[in-house]
Amino acid sequence: MSSRIVHAEIGTPSPGVTTLPARAPANTAQPADDLIVRNPGMPLDLGFLESTRFVNRSALERRVATMTKRRSIKGDNQAAWLLRAIALMDLTTLNSNDTDERVRRLCAKALNPLRTDIAEGLGVAEATIRPAAVCVYHPFVATAVEALHGSGVHVAAVSTAFPHGLAPLATRLQEIEASVRDGADEIDVVIPRGLVFGARWQELYDEIVAMRAACGESHLKVILGTGDLSTLRNVTLASMVAMMAGADFIKTSTGKESVNATLPVGLAMVRAIRAYFETTGFLIGFKPAGGISTAKSALDWLVLIKEELGRRWLEPDLFRFGASSLLTDIERQLEHHLTGHYSANYRHALA
């Protein structure tokens, strides 16, 4: 996969989708000429959709099982990759007992994700390595925006009746607008999974188009709830509809389904992203979320992205981890890299 910019030439913006200027990722140095063009979406193309339905679960499972054995990242490279994982993180709290204070604490961790001695030891003190965003429920958007003001760390809100998405559409759109008003520049929406089971692609498409319109300049991440979708074929088809409708990112899970982000699901989604890119030239981001809590599993995901999509996708404008406890495990691994000692969780600041 080439890492040069691909300018949008194909695809007509759907009604209600505004083409937005390109956006630079806020938390990592990136050459200004490598900005991606935001996906304008395209008309729902059922022929294109159908052409993507051939997804062989066994083969995908074999691919991910061997891929993680085919690639191994050691030593300084591993430390660098783990730092990358931090920069690609949406540090998340999505609990029914969240409070403003809890969110402020999370933001503080986002601003200082690494213990000073570790950052210095790795020689990254000068560079700012921070999670790409903090991800919260709507009521805490304003708190997070305030806490992160000026840092470049984005604020993502889960909107649209997260995690089930079963409120009336008008209510869900209002929620998006409210989050945008409060300062969320990234909106994670959920789809009603029933639309996928019913193959109600037009309805699904229309809803996402409306959500995209409601987002305005804020970026739209579409959560598929893959743990609910039963088959990888459904995952792929839902991914394609979301991208056609103008998603900036597609995201696996809410973290509330019984099955979270798995590598086979991730493979199906990144291959859908590749198919969309090959057809339209637009680069869509990918966010696995839920259950990614160890440094080792983070590396597996990064290998998946590098192998299937390429280096360009390992930037925060195209890849995010949705995670809450991952950061601590990465910190422990980085400390081990520096000292040779295995660390304990309590030696690292709580998020």
Add this chain to the structure above:
Amino acid sequence: MNIMERYQAMEYGPAPESRAEADAWIAGRDFARSLYVGGEWRAAEGGATFEVRDPATGALLANVSEAGKADVDAAVAAAAKALPKWRATSGFARARILYAIGRAMQRHGRLFAVLESLDNGKPIRESRDIDVPLAIRHFIHHAGWAQSLDRDFPGQAGVGVVGQIIPWNFPLLMLAWKVAPALSAGCTVVLKPAELTPLTAILFSEICARAGVPKGVVNIVHGGPAAGSAIVEHSGIDKIAFTGSSEVGKIIRKATAGSGKKLSLELGGKSAFMVFEDADLDSAVEGLVDGIWFNQGQVCCAGSRLLVQEGIAEAFLAKVKARMAKLRLGSPLDKNTDIGPLVDAIQLERVRRLVAEGARQGAVCWQPDQPLPNAGYFHLPTLATGVSPANILAQEEVFGPVLSVITFRNTEEAVELANNTRYGLAASVWSENVNLALHVAPQLKAGVVWINGTNMFDAACGFGGYRESGFGREGGREGMFEYLSSPLPLGAAIKAAAPAAEPATAGEGDAIDRTAKLYIGGKQVRPDGNYAYPVLGRKGRLAGEAGLGNRKDIRDAVAAARGCKAWPEATAFNRSQVLYFLAENLSGRADEFAARIADLTGVSGRAARAEVDLSVERLFLYAGLADKFEGRAHQPPMRAVTLALHEPVGVVGVVAPDDAPLLGLVSLVAPLLAMGNTVVAVPSERHALVATDLYQVLEYSDVPAGALNIVTGRASDLATVLARHDDVDGLWVVADAATCAKVEAESIGNLKRVWTAGGRTLDWHSAAAAGEAFLRRAIEVKNVWVPYGD
């Protein structure tokens, strides 16, 4: 590079597997004494050694003892000495030893893997995750067969001392495929690893010693072709199992002709990798990576011929190229290496030569833009498009990382292209349509078919080829049969046929003259040469004249048999009913046939009638078994079902004996017909009129034209013609020893499956002259792997 630079680069970097343990093992061994014979480490007679080198660097790894004839003699003597006791060892005791070997290999799994990668050049990821675990699986799986031998293989016993010769591409795995079933069946073993890759076999010898394998049960000798031919030609060996090239396989077939040695050959391939328009293309690309870029393409069942449907070819090849660009060449001991070096300079030179010749013949050879490592025998992965079916890259086994591409328009053409090869080892079928996939799989001439997958192996699922990819199966129940035998009810030695005697007296009676013709393609036809020979009856009186068939008649009969689709495609129930009907109609003319037999052979009327009755009974037996001798469904340790299908061998020649001219013929032909083969039979030369009387019975029994063809004439001449006919898939010969040896030697043109009774006849009246042993020879087992899940 500091960490922030690495943070920008996001490269994998080196991830070397430590070779310290392997180096320590190598340093601690006396390789000049590495023949493992009778439980002792020996130097070769005369102290000869050969060099073993690391193909990634060319560095010398060891100087290993090079066995000569005397060493092989010693090994065979040790195996023969150990045989009686090992055979008598209880199944449980043998199972314990196989289990102990498997577990010990597991405990030293990493050492085996590192040694294998050092010696062969295969990436450590493959030796660690594929070769070694599968080898272990074979031993533990076969521990079970050892213990259940009496239950699962009643009446069968181990064949005795087996000579096994294995290749360099999967040194340990091929050793396991050979040694595990042999020990399980109660055989003792003389095994020769390839001279390029002896190291893991030496470590395995150590494991045998530690796991309590009795002395002499496993003997491992190292060396090259000289040691190999000493094994092949050794009179003390009862069976040869060989994995390697088709060229050497043919030499072995010829060398063992007439020796009575049981033989299994697992040879080369040019396997089709078929991608239909409704395939998961991204997954099919990964399938190719596992198919042709596994072990540098040095895999007998490598999917080296990509057949892709026209409508998706362009998109698919773009994906293939993108994927090829991501394959990493490098040190076999780096965990991030996808492609290591080829095994040696000769192999590299061969691959280069074939690629150059393919390009000269019009192929466009594409390689990713990657640097080759400075040292070692590396070859870039190569995609050859513009390949016509006649191009050398579409025909020859390259045994390297070279994929040739041909497009097809529809399913029929895909199957035709897939089968357009002398080989028949394996095939992959990629389609999300299970109807299509399961429609194509049975039409492929290949011993293994993977649906939406490739290079899947398991100890429970047989592996082996059709056509010139060899015969016999390894793994599973059918693999066990290769090391077992059940006694045949052998009769007297058959004497070579004397020139037909002149009749003492002319025929008598006032019946109208009858002309016995040949029976080809459902018609009675005159022999091509238009000669006849006398068939004598009682007291040398002329009973009639039979057509003197020649090679052109055999040619026509084979064409008729090949052209008969109705019989192999008929349902088993349908074949069953036809055979029952044949029995019914023969029974209706029992008196006439008995009279003919009595007249021609001189047996009593009662004995003749008994032969006819038993022939009817035998037809009934096989009619009943036609829809019962079925395949199995294996459950390999993954989410897949493997269907072991019984398929007919194809066109099979039969040369029947003179004694019991009807029963002998029926006993040979009926099992073949029951399993859906089409047959060209040469009946008893002396008593040919028994067979020619059958024509009418065949005609009104609904036997489709071409299913059974009968050519009378000089049996030993016609047997040779059949042996040399490359469109004959199998040949069963009950004739004199010289004819039997000759047909075995002459069968190498297409490596047809030959069975003879070694110059003896059988007691056709014995129940042991019928049944499963014959049905097993009448089929090929095709293992169709069907992974599933949605």
